[in-house]
Amino acid sequence: MMAVRNSVEALGRGVREWIGSLGYAARMFGAMLRVSGGLWRRLRLITDQIHFIGNYSLVIIAVSGLFVGFVLGLQGYYTLNKYGSEQALGLLVALSLTRELGPVVTALLFAGRAGTSLTAEIGLMKAGEQLSAMEMMAVNPLQRVIAPRFWAGVIAMPILAAIFSAVGVIGGYIVGVRMIGVDEGAFWSQMQGGVDIWKDVANGVVKSIVFGFAVTFIALYQGYEAQPTPEGVARATTRTVVIASLTVLWLDFLLTALMFN
Amino acid sequence: MAPVSNLVEIRNLQFSYGERAILSDLRMDFPRGKVIAVMGGSGSGKTTILRLIGGQLHPQAGHVSVDGELIDTLDTKNLYRVRRRMGMLFQHGALFTDLSVYDNVAFPLREHTKLPESLIRDLVLMKLNAVGLRNAASLKPSEISGGMARRVALARTIALDPQLIMYDEPFAGLDPISMGVTANLIRKLNDALGSTSILVSHDVHESFSIADYVYFLSRGKIVAHGTPAEMMKSDDPYVKQFVNAETDGPVPFHYPGRSLAEDLGVEAAQ
Numbered sequence: 260m261m262a263v264r265n266s267v268e269a270l271g272r273g274v275r276e277w278i279g280s281l282g283y284a285a286r287m288f289g290a291m292l293r294v295s296g297g298l299w300r301r302l303r304l305i306t307d308q309i310h311f312i313g314n315y316s317l318v319i320i321a322v323s324g325l326f327v328g329f330v331l332g333l334q335g336y337y338t339l340n341k342y343g344s345e346q347a348l349g350l351l352v353a354l355s356l357t358r359e360l361g362p363v364v365t366a367l368l369f370a371g372r373a374g375t376s377l378t379a380e381i382g383l384m385k386a387g388e389q390l391s392a393m394e395m396m397a398v399n400p401l402q403r404v405i406a407p408r409f410w411a412g413v414i415a416m417p418i419l420a421a422i423f424s425a426v427g428v429i430g431g432y433i434v435g436v437r438m439i440g441v442d443e444g445a446f447w448s449q450m451q452g453g454v455d456i457w458k459d460v461a462n463g464v465v466k467s468i469v470f471g472f473a474v475t476f477i478a479l480y481q482g483y484e485a486q487p488t489p490e491g492v493a494r495a496t497t498r499t500v501v502i503a504s505l506t507v508l509w510l511d512f513l514l515t516a517l518m519f520n
Numbered sequence: 521m522a523p524v525s526n527l528v529e530i531r532n533l534q535f536s537y538g539e540r541a542i543l544s545d546l547r548m549d550f551p552r553g554k555v556i557a558v559m560g561g562s563g564s565g566k567t568t569i570l571r572l573i574g575g576q577l578h579p580q581a582g583h584v585s586v587d588g589e590l591i592d593t594l595d596t597k598n599l600y601r602v603r604r605r606m607g608m609l610f611q612h613g614a615l616f617t618d619l620s621v622y623d624n625v626a627f628p629l630r631e632h633t634k635l636p637e638s639l640i641r642d643l644v645l646m647k648l649n650a651v652g653l654r655n656a657a658s659l660k661p662s663e664i665s666g667g668m669a670r671r672v673a674l675a676r677t678i679a680l681d682p683q684l685i686m687y688d689e690p691f692a693g694l695d696p697i698s699m700g701v702t703a704n705l706i707r708k709l710n711d712a713l714g715s716t717s718i719l720v721s722h723d724v725h726e727s728f729s730i731a732d733y734v735y736f737l738s739r740g741k742i743v744a745h746g747t748p749a750e751m752m753k754s755d756d757p758y759v760k761q762f763v764n765a766e767t768d769g770p771v772p773f774h775y776p777g778r779s780l781a782e783d784l785g786v787e788a789a790q
Contacts, residue, residue, distance in 0.1 A: 383617075392614035392673075395574050396628045397603040399596075403631075 284480050287401070291409060294402035298410065304403070308411030315373040316419055320365055324356075324423035327364060328430020331355055335431070336439050345435075346445035350453040352431030353424075357454065357463040358519075361424035363511050366470035369416060370503035374478035377408055378499040381482025382492035390483075405479050412475025413468060420467035462518045469510060474503045527552045527684055527716040528573055532582035535568060535740075542568050543740040546582070550684075555710050555717040557727040557748075559762065560737035561771055566720040567611075569737075570686045573718070574608060575599045586684065604632060607682035611689040613673035615661040621648070621672050622657040628679045647675040650712075651705060667698030671705065678709055685715050691723040699723070703730050724763055728752070736762065738770070 298305060335351045381404065384390050390400045428450075435441045454460065478499045485495035528550035535543040542565045550556050558566050571577040572584050575591045584591045589602055615624050625644045629635060635643070648654040651671040653664075661669055670690060677685060687706060691699045707730040710717045721727045727734070728748035736744040736751070736759055744756045751759055761769030 387617065388610045388612065388614040389616055391576065392608070392610055392616075394576060395603060395606065395608040396631065397600040398628075398631050399600070 304407035324426035325430040328427035332431040332434030349446035349450035353450045356424040356427040362466040365420040366507040377478040378482040382485035386487035413471040416471030417467040534581040554732040557731035605683045607677035608686045613669040
């Protein structure tokens with residue numbers, strides 16, 4: 260009986276804490292948006308962060324995009340070849356990348372690379388009392404530290420996703436056309452004819468912007484709310500990867516259902 | 521409005537973290553132009569007082585006023601306005617690790633003034649010169665010692681010539697030379713800027729050498745106060761234990777709980 264009661268209590272406590280942290284995150288998000296207006300006078304803060312965040316992730320995203328393109332080229336060819344439709348390889352590679360793999364894999368890699376860096380950076384700033392020092396200097400850390408990183412993440416994500424997709428298409432081309440021998444004209448013309456700029460490319464861009472909002476905010480929130488100890492920062496970094504990855508996959512399902520109906 | 525003689529006043533202050541009471545019924549005065557030390561053991565609530573004065577924490581009862589303004593009633597905008605007249609030196613300096621020594625000191629100037637970069641440069645070099653680190657301007661915080669980091673943080677703290685400077689354990693972890701240098705700087709800068717300094721510390725020798733007045737805090741209450749000379753002669757058991765670094769006294773050596781005899785089962789055997 261006692262064990263059941265303890266379990267119910269633990270469940271209730273967990274749910275209460277979850278709702279509490281959701282409420283706190285919503286308040287922080289609102290406060291961050293309110294102070295974001297002033298950033299347009301100091302665009303340098305955002306562009307510096309786009310540079311840092313882009314640098315964090317560019318190599319891993321470009322290399323991953325290339326290998327994903329290789330695999331798509333191979334797997335696509337094996338499957339399409341059974342039906343004599345290997346000329347549609349370019350279309351398959353491009354649609355897979357622009358609709359799904361580009362935004363989703365980029366967001367997952369971004370969470371693992373730039374997201375963890377953001378969480379650790381903010382968590383360590385908190386542990387080193389740098390955020391408190393900023394507050395005592397009458398400088399709002401939400402405006403000076405959090406908001407520029409957030410908007411940089413939102414802007415960087417679609418750019419990185421576009422790079423991922425472009426490199427992926429090149430990967431598919433290298434394997435499909437150069438190595439296997441699919442007709443080059445068919446590869447590009449099928450792609451050109453079948454990929455819709457609004458339905459496919461624009462929806463992919465919208466997805467990556469939404470993922471940029473979600474992943475960057477989760478990373479910053481986890482850092483801002485981390486316990487100011489080495490263990491606390493380590494836990495927050497882990498939570499960033501887990502929560503951001505699950506959020507991306509869940510949002511992808513939701514957005515796909517809404518966009519492609 | 522005539523300026524009040526005390527820059528900071530604390531009245532009937534109560535503060536607790538949840539159920540745990542930290543400060544109770546506190547009354548303190550911090551006169552203008554003076555260096556006031558707040559002393560007490562670890563966990564006595566010294567740093568909490570600084571955070572309440574800075575508005576980073578809110579009291580459950582009572583109030584803190586700075587230059588006549590009630591800190592706990594201010595909205596964020598006005599709190600930040602008052603904070604521009606304050607400076608706080610954190611225990612480990614809290615320098616921004618991604619910025620150079622120069623940029624750390626320039627930070628408050630760039631955030632709060634529209635001065636041209638050439639003038640900011642002159643001001644930063646003057647502040648760094650005051651703490652003896654002008655030639656370390658290009659170094660990163662990771663390239664300087666703990667004592668130097670504390671002095672850079674001090675230069676950053678006084679960048680905007682604050683009315684009130686708060687020091688949180690400025691001597692902790694410093695070697696004797698750095699400790700003496702830091703103590704002298706606190707006194708000299710306070711007198712040169714005409715500021716009021718609140719010094720939270722448990723280092724008796726250095727604090728007594730520069731403070732005009734001392735408050736002793738124990739378990740969230742003021743147990744003694746007076747000039748350093750009066751405190752040295754005090755008969756108060758807590759002050760005597762603290763000043764003479766005695767092992768046992770009002771602050772017990774053993775953490776309260778069961779006796780050794782009980783733990784060893786000696787009484788049960790008897």
